[in-house]
Amino acid sequence: MKKILIVKLRSMGDVLLSSPVFQAVRSSFPKAWIAILTTSPVYEILKISGWVDHVFVYDWEKIKNQGFISRLLNDYQIIQDLKKFNFDLMIDLYGSRRSSHFLKKIGTGFRIGIELDHQKGAYDLEVPVQYRNKGSVLDMDRKVLELIGIEVNQSVTWKVPVQALSYADTFWKWAKFENESKVIAINPFASCMTKEWEIEHWVEVMNQLTKRNIPFFLTGAPFEKKKIQRLKNSIHYKVQSYTQTSLIGLMGLFKKAQLVISVDSGPRHLAAGIGTPTLTLFGPEEVNRWHPYAQDKHPVLIKELSCRPCGLSVCIVLKHKCMRSIYPEMVIQKVDAMLNSFST
Numbered sequence: 651m652k653k654i655l656i657v658k659l660r661s662m663g664d665v666l667l668s669s670p671v672f673q674a675v676r677s678s679f680p681k682a683w684i685a686i687l688t689t690s691p692v693y694e695i696l697k698i699s700g701w702v703d704h705v706f707v708y709d710w711e712k713i714k715n716q717g718f719i720s721r722l723l724n725d726y727q728i729i730q731d732l733k734k735f736n737f738d739l740m741i742d743l744y745g746s747r748r749s750s751h752f753l754k755k756i757g758t759g760f761r762i763g764i765e766l767d768h769q770k771g772a773y774d775l776e777v778p779v780q781y782r783n784k785g786s787v788l789d790m791d792r793k794v795l796e797l798i799g800i801e802v803n804q805s806v807t808w809k810v811p812v813q814a815l816s817y818a819d820t821f822w823k824w825a826k827f828e829n830e831s832k833v834i835a836i837n838p839f840a841s842c843m844t845k846e847w848e849i850e851h852w853v854e855v856m857n858q859l860t861k862r863n864i865p866f867f868l869t870g871a872p873f874e875k876k877k878i879q880r881l882k883n884s885i886h887y888k889v890q891s892y893t894q895t896s897l898i899g900l901m902g903l904f905k906k907a908q909l910v911i912s913v914d915s916g917p918r919h920l921a922a923g924i925g926t927p928t929l930t931l932f933g934p935e936e937v938n939r940w941h942p943y944a945q946d947k948h949p950v951l952i953k954e955l956s957c958r959p960c961g962l963s964v965c966i967v968l969k970h971k972c973m974r975s976i977y978p979e980m981v982i983q984k985v986d987a988m989l990n991s992f993s994t
Contacts, residue, residue: 652682652683652738653682653683653684653685653735653736653737653738653739653759654675654679654682654683654684654685654737654738654739654740654741655684655685655686655687655732655735655737655739655740655741655753655756655759656671656672656675656684656685656686656687656702656741656743657686657687657688657740657741657742657743657749657752657753658686658687658688658689658743658744659687659688659689659708659710659744659746659748659749660688660689660743660744661689661841661916662689662691662692662916662917662919662920663915663916663918663919663940664744664787665688665689665692665696666692666916666919666920666923667786667787667788667791667919667940667942668743668787668788668791669699669701669805669806669808669923670788670791670802670803670804670805670806671743671788671791671792671794671795671802672686672696672699672701672702673701673803673806674795674800674801674802674803675701675741675795675800676700676701676702678800683703683704683735684701684702684703684704685702685703685704685705685706685735685737686702686704686705686706687706687708687728687732687749687752688705688706688707688708689707689708689709689710689711690707690709690711691895691896691897692897693705693707694896694897694898695808695897695898695901695920698809698811698898699808699809700809706728706731706732708728725748725751725752728752729752729755729756732752732756733755733756733757733758736758736759737756737758737759738758738759738760739759739760739762739798740753740756740759740760740761740762741762741763741794741795742761742762742763742764742773742794743763743790743791743794744764744787744790744791745763745764745765745766745772745773745782746766747766747768747769749763750763750766750769750772750773753772753773754772760774760775761773761774761775762774762775762776762794762797762798763776763777763794764776764777764779764781764782764790764793764794765777765778765779765782766779767779775797775798776797777790777793777794777797781793783939785938785939786938786939786940786941786942787939787940787942788802788804788942789942804942805942805943806923807923807924807925808901808920808923808924810901810902810905810924811898811901813898813902814898814899814901814902814905815902815905815906816902817898817899817902817903818899818902818903818905818906819906821867821890821892821899821902821903822906824890825865825867825890827865828863828865831908832864832865832908832989833864833865833866833867833906833907833908834859834864834865834866834867834907834908834909834910834911834985835866835867835868835869835903835904835907835909835910835911835921836852836855836856836866836867836868836869836910836911836912837868837869837870837910837911837912837913837915837917837918837921838852838868838870838877838878838881838912838913839870839871839874839877839878839913839915840913840914840915841915841916842963842964843963843964843970844933844934844962844963844964844965844970844972844973845913845914845915845933845934845935845973846913846933846970846973847913847931847973847976848973848974849880849881849884850884851976851977851978851981852881853881853884853885854978855911855978855981855982855985856885856889857885858978858982859982859985860887864989866889867889867890867891867892867903868881868882868889868890868891868892869891869892869893869900869903869917870891870892870893871893871895872893872894872895874893875893878891878893897920900917900920901920901924904917904920904921904924904926905924905925905926907921907926908926908927908989908992909926909927909928909929909985909988909989909992910926910927910928910929911928911929911931911981911985912928912929912930912931913930913931913933913973914930914931914932914933914935914940918930922943922948927947927948927988927992928943928947928948929948929949929950929951929981929984929985929988930948930949930950930951931950931951931952931973931976931981932950932951932952932972933958933970933972933973934958934959934960934961934962934965934972935959935961936959936961937950937952937959949984949988951976951980951981951984952972952976953971953972953975953976955968955971955972955975957971957972958972
């Protein structure tokens with residue numbers, strides 16, 4: 651194979667979970683020119699991963715607000731750009747109407763993916779549709795690569811660039827962390843409200859960490875700045891935060907942190923991907939599907955209810971009971987246990 655295209659038009663967490671796939675394709679075809687079509691902002695760290703040679707960005711957050719004609723023109727331009735490369739192999743991870751349409755219109759190369767309900771025969775080789783949404787996201791990706799005889803490891807570790815570590819050193823000095831070896835990162839918000847925890851609970855956790863003289867900082871996406879500020883306004887002491895667009899800086903911060911506490915969101919996959927222990931507060935999603943990590947290093951706090959996993963982005967009847975049933979003392983107890991295990 652001379653030229654390979656991987657397509658993963660999904661959210662940040664989904665793309666990060668596919669890291670072992672990118673590494674497996676590179677290992678199987680070390681001399682090939684490999685490109686990926688994916689969403690922002692993950693493209694930034696894929697560029698420096700060493701697994702791909704080029705990243706095409708499909709900025710859905712920007713495109714979705716455009717008119718119908720503008721979206722059609724944008725898709726047409728992407729197709730024309732991809733056509734120029736005459737790919738020998740095209741790998742569609744997860745698969746959707748849009749991604750399969752892109753591959754079909756490109757018109758060259760051998761196509762593999764997961765069979766679609768609405769479009770039979772979209773690929774030259776297909777994983778049967780009954781395997782869709784069975785097992786973890788990585789399990790689905792693994793089945794796609796098995797079509798061409800490629801084995802995928804369970805996990806890989808992202809390389810953290812020097813500039814990321816340098817940024818973290820600067821942030822540590824700016825934040826004046828006294829106990830540098832025990833700094834915790836807290837990522838309190840998610841893409842949908844059913845995955846989020848109550849502000850009051852986060853405040854209690856932060857207060858308990860402060861009493862224990864454990865330094866911490868907050869992280870969030872740029873669109874979460876107002877939520878981060880509301881959280882900071884709820885306490886009487888100063889807390890530093892990182893809400894920039896760049897995932898390079900966030901990589902460095904997570905690498906230097908001893909632990910990342912997070913709800914079920916994309917950044918916690920980044921932390922796990924670079925090898926930093928995580929503690930995840932899990933709500934409506936299925937753990938086996940979205941958490942393919944070792945529980946000793948990446949435990950989850952979860953309240954099992956008859957209604958979960960529901961996967962809903964809005965909970966009308968039970969008012970987010972799965973998240974409300976996780977209490978601050980449960981988080982602090984787990985944090986204490988994890989920190990103690992790190993020091994032994």
